[in-house]
Amino acid sequence: xxxxxxxxxxxxxxxxxxxxxxxxxxxxxxxxxxxxxxxxxxxxxxxxxxxxxxxxxxxxxxxxxxxxxxxxxxxxxxxxxxxxxxxxxxxxxxxxxxxxxxxxxxxxxxxxxxxxxxxxxxxxxxxxxxxxxxxxxxxxxxxxxxxxxxxxxxxxxxxxxxxxxxxxxxxxxxxxxxxxxxxxxxxxxxxxxxxxxxxxxxxxxxxxxxxxxxxxxxxxxxxxxxxxxxxxxxxxxxxxxxxxxxxxxxxxxxxxxxxxxxxxxxxxxxxxxxxxxxxxxxxxxxxxxxxxxxxxxxxxxxxxxxxxxxxxxxxxxxxxxxxxxxxxxxxxxxxx
Amino acid sequence: xxxxxxxxxxxxxxxxxxxxxxxxxxxxxxxxxxxxxxxxxxxxxxxxxxxxxxxxxxxxxxxxxxxxxxxxxxxxxxxxxxxxxxxxxxxxxxxxxxxxxxxxxxxxxxxxxxxxxxxxxxxxxxxxxxxxxxxxxxxxxxxxxxxxxxxxxxxxxxxxxxxxxxxxxxxxxxxxxxxxxxxxxxxxxxxxxxxxxxxxxxxxxxxxxxxxxxxxxxxxxxxxxxxxxxxxxxxxxxxxxxxxxxxxxxxxxxxxxxxxxxxxxxxxxxxxxxxxxxxxxxxxxxxxxxxxxxxxxxxxxxxxxxxxxxxxxxxxxxxxxxxxxxxxxxxxxxxxxxxxxxxxxxxxxxxxxxxxxxxxxxxxxxxxxxxxxxxxxxxxxxxxxxxxxxxxxxxxxxxxxxxxxxxxxxxxxxxxxxxxxxxxxxxxxxxxxxxxxxxxxxxxxxxxxxxxxxxxxxxxxxxxxxxxxxxxxxxxxxxxxxxxxxxxxxxxxxxxxxxxxxxxxxxxxxxxxxxxxxxxxxxxxxxxxxxxxxxxxxxxx
Numbered sequence: 079x080x081x082x083x084x085x086x087x088x089x090x091x092x093x094x095x096x097x098x099x100x101x102x103x104x105x106x107x108x109x110x111x112x113x114x115x116x117x118x119x120x121x122x123x124x125x126x127x128x129x130x131x132x133x134x135x136x137x138x139x140x141x142x143x144x145x146x147x148x149x150x151x152x153x154x155x156x157x158x159x160x161x162x163x164x165x166x167x168x169x170x171x172x173x174x175x176x177x178x179x180x181x182x183x184x185x186x187x188x189x190x191x192x193x194x195x196x197x198x199x200x201x202x203x204x205x206x207x208x209x210x211x212x213x214x215x216x217x218x219x220x221x222x223x224x225x226x227x228x229x230x231x232x233x234x235x236x237x238x239x240x241x242x243x244x245x246x247x248x249x250x251x252x253x254x255x256x257x258x259x260x261x262x263x264x265x266x267x268x269x270x271x272x273x274x275x276x277x278x279x280x281x282x283x284x285x286x287x288x289x290x291x292x293x294x295x296x297x298x299x300x301x302x303x304x305x306x307x308x309x310x311x312x313x314x315x316x317x318x319x320x321x322x323x324x325x326x327x328x329x330x331x332x333x334x335x336x337x338x339x340x341x342x343x344x345x346x347x348x349x350x351x352x353x354x355x356x357x358x359x360x361x362x363x364x365x366x367x368x369x370x371x372x373x374x375x376x377x378x379x380x381x382x383x384x385x386x387x388x389x390x391x392x393x394x395x396x397x398x399x400x401x402x403x404x405x406x407x408x409x410x411x412x413x414x
Numbered sequence: 415x416x417x418x419x420x421x422x423x424x425x426x427x428x429x430x431x432x433x434x435x436x437x438x439x440x441x442x443x444x445x446x447x448x449x450x451x452x453x454x455x456x457x458x459x460x461x462x463x464x465x466x467x468x469x470x471x472x473x474x475x476x477x478x479x480x481x482x483x484x485x486x487x488x489x490x491x492x493x494x495x496x497x498x499x500x501x502x503x504x505x506x507x508x509x510x511x512x513x514x515x516x517x518x519x520x521x522x523x524x525x526x527x528x529x530x531x532x533x534x535x536x537x538x539x540x541x542x543x544x545x546x547x548x549x550x551x552x553x554x555x556x557x558x559x560x561x562x563x564x565x566x567x568x569x570x571x572x573x574x575x576x577x578x579x580x581x582x583x584x585x586x587x588x589x590x591x592x593x594x595x596x597x598x599x600x601x602x603x604x605x606x607x608x609x610x611x612x613x614x615x616x617x618x619x620x621x622x623x624x625x626x627x628x629x630x631x632x633x634x635x636x637x638x639x640x641x642x643x644x645x646x647x648x649x650x651x652x653x654x655x656x657x658x659x660x661x662x663x664x665x666x667x668x669x670x671x672x673x674x675x676x677x678x679x680x681x682x683x684x685x686x687x688x689x690x691x692x693x694x695x696x697x698x699x700x701x702x703x704x705x706x707x708x709x710x711x712x713x714x715x716x717x718x719x720x721x722x723x724x725x726x727x728x729x730x731x732x733x734x735x736x737x738x739x740x741x742x743x744x745x746x747x748x749x750x751x752x753x754x755x756x757x758x759x760x761x762x763x764x765x766x767x768x769x770x771x772x773x774x775x776x777x778x779x780x781x782x783x784x785x786x787x788x789x790x791x792x793x794x795x796x797x798x799x800x801x802x803x804x805x806x807x808x809x810x811x812x813x814x815x816x817x818x819x820x821x822x823x824x825x826x827x828x829x830x831x832x833x834x835x836x837x838x839x840x841x842x843x844x845x846x847x848x849x850x851x852x853x854x855x856x857x858x859x860x861x862x863x864x865x866x867x868x869x870x871x872x873x874x875x876x877x878x879x880x881x882x883x884x885x886x887x888x889x890x891x892x893x894x895x896x897x898x899x900x901x902x903x904x905x906x907x908x909x910x911x912x913x914x915x916x917x918x919x920x921x922x923x924x925x926x927x928x929x930x931x932x933x934x935x936x937x938x939x940x941x942x943x944x945x946x947x948x949x950x951x952x953x954x955x
Binding site: 108109110111112114115117118119120121122123124127162163164170173174229232233236237240244245246247250251253254360361362363365369370373376377378 | 451454456462465466473550553554615632634635636637638640656658660661662663664666667670671673674676677833834835836838839842854857863867870871874
């Protein structure tokens with residue numbers, strides 16, 4: 079098992095580097111000039127200014143040299159300096175990642191807590207009203223455009239019914255808790271600040287529901303389908319014949335087998351959430367990685383783009399590894 | 415008989431859902447922070463373009479508002495008055511005895527937010543730093559030779575070319591006074607090698623060391639900027655304990671927030687949202703006249719387009735566009751339209767003058783000019799634009815409008831949307847083959863900056879080699895000290911460049927800011943920093 083993990087990690091690292099190379103080459107084929115994205119009109123026409131700027135960001139060096147510099151920096155744990163924020167990319171990512179991590183995790187948890195039981199019940203009571211309800215919810219979740227859903231939720235619960243707080247991670251007047259992890263829920267508990275905890279939690283409700291919507295549909299349908307398939311297996315009939323309680327059969331026998339595809343797809347869905355959701359973050363003014371990625375791409379901020387690519391690749395690869403490990407736990411036959 | 419769903423019965427399920435929902439509802443704070451709300455001003459605005467809060471490096475659109483709240487310049491501009499400057503940290507100014515520069519008398523009793531008194535050394539240090547840092551703001555005072563201390567309340571700014579304008583430029587928030595002691599203690603330097611040695615960025619992007627009414631307490635990127643009252647402010651006690659400049663990227667979300675009172679003002683509303691607020695009690699719409707404008711630039715390079723190389727052909731386009739339609743229908747009337755690159759409100763540019771000397775729609779004249787140009791049946795040209803919008807009107811919509819307008823005289827406009835960065839690249843390197851729809855906003859309120867741009871770098875972009883008389887006129891007008899003569903020179907200059915027909919200004923936005931009636935005074939300004947935060951007053955005293 080440990081060898082398996084180590085070899086997977088090594089592979090993951092190589093894949094991540096390959097990803098950065100591809101993105102680097104792609105980003106450099108775009109005809110736009112990143113200097114012009116950053117400089118005001120007068121400076122952009124001043125040849126000396128532009129030349130200085132270019133030299134400062136290493137943009138005047140040949141392509142291969144720039145990539146080599148990137149790799150060299152990476153060996154020291156340095157992702158370079160973002161051209162648009164003029165701060166180390168690592169610092170930018172450290173700033174924005176916790177917000178996305180918090181939101182993605184809560185959204186995913188929500189999707190799991192609602193989706194898996196719903197999927198189980200839909201399978202166990204096939205074609206009943208709960209099955210139809212589950213399928214309807216899945217359909218709505220998956221087919222609603224995120225931007226539309228985000229705004230509808232905001233307009234309805236914040237603007238109309240006025241039971242939810244507005245955009246942002248906490249109230250405008252509140253001060254964020256002392257930063258330990260960057261996750262407001264965790265930090266406010268660590269500081270014993272229950273007001274801020276409730277405020278942060280309240281602000282998480284709407285955006286998590288929006289993000290959970292699509293994932294929920296996926297998880298419900300997958301759980302349902304997988305459960306239905308597992309329910310047909312012989313061992314279930316044997317267990318029933320032995321007189322085991324129905325609930326024990328469902329939870330102890332069918333569910334672990336049914337969960338494998340759910341874990342696969344769910345894991346990938348989580349990775350997707352972790353890399354940021356631009357539209358949701360825009361509507362809720364959530365200072366996360368999604369918006370950062372978008373802005374970096376649009377302004378051709380090469381260091382930031384490369385940094386994000388690396389992080390995204392690493393996240394996906396780690397999640398994939400965790401999925402593989404979980405197979406071993408769910409199904410002992412895998413490792414042997 | 416309970417209905418069993420697997421192992422859980424329906425009744426238990428409903429109970430669970432109800433309990434869960436109740437827990438969430440109970441957990442939502444009703445209004446934990448109501449008490450602090452009254453003393454805090456909250457502005458809702460998209461501040462995602464903020465890169466730095468260091469005045470000497472300022473070059474973005476929204477950050478000047480924060481910087482001008484925390485720092486003061488020697489002179490300032492009052493809202494509505496964009497020709498003459500008003501006293502700020504300097505009470506008097508006049509030419510130096512030898513005529514080579516300007517002499518400023520500093521105000522007594524000014525303190526920094528630390529409580530320390532402002533000295534003439536702080537003023538000199540601040541200017542030296544801008545010059546030696548060599549970042550973007552330094553370009554606008556490139557004609558300053560040196561700053562000299564005369565005595566402890568007098569300072570001279572000596573110019574390389576004494577007649578060049580200075581006062582309106584230094585009113586901009588890039589040229590404010592920093593507290594030297596604090597800045598140097600945090601990595602700042604004004605020495606000649608400041609370009610490489612200055613390390614103030616880390617500290618100043620979350621703090622401030624100025625004389626302004628409020629001081630910067632925190633900047634959480636893409637979330638908010640927090641300002642707190644400066645207890646030592648020289649112009650009286652500022653009314654708010656805290657100001658929160660809250661980042662809300664979506665205009666629609668700002669609309670909801672201003673309705674609910676979570677923010678006191680919303681800056682990024684588009685016409686449809688503004689219309690929705692017209693009947694809202696408790697919220698009013700305050701006009702923010704600006705000196706920005708949206709324009710179309712036309713190249714005259716014959717190799718790109720034979721027709722556009724002919725002046726009369728370009729003028730025909732100018733007479734074909736339905737400007738009133740754009741202002742009235744697309745913007746709901748919330749805009750002005752200057753004749754050329756001098757926005758309405760500055761010397762030489764008023765609505766009346768613009769009406770007299772600017773282009774207006776005249777299809778008959780357009781056709782006549784086309785015939786004179788040698789293209790009686792019209793011609794084709796390309797218009798490129800970026801994927802953006804100003805005041806809620808997308809460049810795409812503007813392009814479509816112009817396309818349909820010029821079609822009425824037989825001219826065919828081909829629209830090509832381009833990515834914003836590529837647009838700037840194509841345009842600024844002079845590769846645009848036809849028309850370019852884009853935006854201009856001033857770094858400082860000085861006619862010379864606009865006019866010089868037209869005859870220098872913008873002329874290059876449209877492949878125009880301006881004749882000497884037009885170029886000379888720019889420096890003549892800029893250095894003319896008699897206001898009436900100066901005004902007339904600018905009018906003359908505008909007539910000449912309008913005739914040249916390389917630029918058509920489509921509109922000068924009058925942004926509408928939604929303000930709650932709990933705020934009595936909300937002094938919006940077109941001078942570049944949008945709002946005089948020190949002048950915002952709550953209602954009810």
